[in-house]
Amino acid sequence: MNETAPTFDDVRDAAARLAGRIVRTPLLRHRRLDEVTGATVLVKPEPLQRTGSFKLRGATNAALLMDPEARRGGIVTHSSGNHGQACAAAAHMLGMAATIAMPSDAPAIKVDATRRWGAEIVPFDRHGVDRDALAATLAVERGATVIPPFDHPHVIAGQGTVALELLEDAQALGLALDAFAVCTGGGGLTAGCVLALEALSPRTEAYAVEPEGWDDTKRSLEAGRRLPNTVTGSGLCDALLSRQPGAITFPINHRHLAGGVAVTEAEVFRAMRFAFEHLKIVIEPGGAVALAAVLAGKVAAKGGVIGVVVSGGNADPAVFARALAA
Structure with missing residues (x-):
């Protein structure tokens, strides 16, 4: 990054x-x-x-700035819902795969909306799992690029x-x-x-x-x-x-x-x-x-x-x- x-x-x-x-x-x-x-x-x-x-703005901007090789690997992120849905939508827009790690207690409306964009949902314990480490692991497994929820230029x-x-x-x-x-x-x-x-x-x-x-x-x-x-x-x-x-x-x-x-x-x-x-x-x-x-x-x-x-x-x-x- x-x-x-x-x-x-x-x-x-x-x-x-x-x-x-x-x-x-x-x-x-x-x-x-x-x-x-x-x-x-x-x-x-x-x-x-x-x-x-608003999350669609940042997720789409970051996805558009990925080079062609990175786009082939798709996107990974962690999110309670809005950023995950935004990454899923941006990936769908650009023909990429998206894997979203979401807290197991995330609102169902946000989980369902994210899944509807074609993303893979990986649930995790909000209080017991290092979400950054989980996203990094998923990205390595999939050859994907992590787009963090907020700490990315x-x-x-x-x-x-x-x-x-x-x-x-x-x-x-x-x-x-x-x-x-x-x-x-x-x-x-x-x-x-x-x-x-x-x-x-x-x-x-x-x-x-x-x-x-x-x-x-x-x-x-x-x-x-x-x-x-x-x-x-x-x-x-x-x-x-x-x-x-x-x-x-x-x-x-x-x-x-x-x-x-x-x-x-x-x-x-x-x-x-x-x-x-x-x-x-x-x-x-x-x-x-x-x-x-x-x-x-x-x-x-x-x-x-x-x-x-x-x-x-x-x-x-x-x-x-x-x-x-x-």
Whole structure:
């Protein structure tokens, strides 16, 4: 793997490479959202992306940059669902095989969606197996290339197209972002987004948002070094349960982020319900944390403009029902 940290030029190149292969998701606004926050809120709704999350951007960018020999071996990755589905979709698009190691407790909706793209699913114990080692072993066995969920320059660059599009569309409306909230697990989406913000909107204060008990990025930013999760939080936000910030992603995020915030389960459920009732979109728990932080006033810009990434919509039906009933 090329461990060179990506730049904004890589994000811009990824946008050109992905044109026509992904959905350029729109900006959403709602009067009620502005009223609740006292700000102009611009929502980037990645549930409307093919595969239902932003992950398709990074996976497709990385797959397109594989050389012909590597493509013959196919793709291997590990994922709780969204990245696995994205890799499976990218592999299908390019005529490659895909092997996805998924936690045995991953939501069935994500496992089934990944399998439908033709991928081989290898289940593993989330708490007892080294997922990176497992992916490496599977890649050797299959002669395949590992595309990690977040700690890869091509993946980070692809994810950064989320903020690039948001900023371009905001500019077309004559708006400049004062604050930006992004859902954060291992930090790939966050890192790509802050590269775009640094280049195009350097005065914007960007915040990483995580679920309580899985706030490794927040604590790492405060400590100035990577800290692991202590696995004390619930598994509700399954898409964000990384072990620690990435070796590539954290230096980028540490350099550019204004800080990190954590949200509660109740705040996540409120955001899921709000998005369903007012924005008319379905959000999974991990994809809702940034909106949750904005609704709770944990990322605020009274009288200003806030950009918020809703990162995924592959919600387990039973969990979504809990959100609506909460």
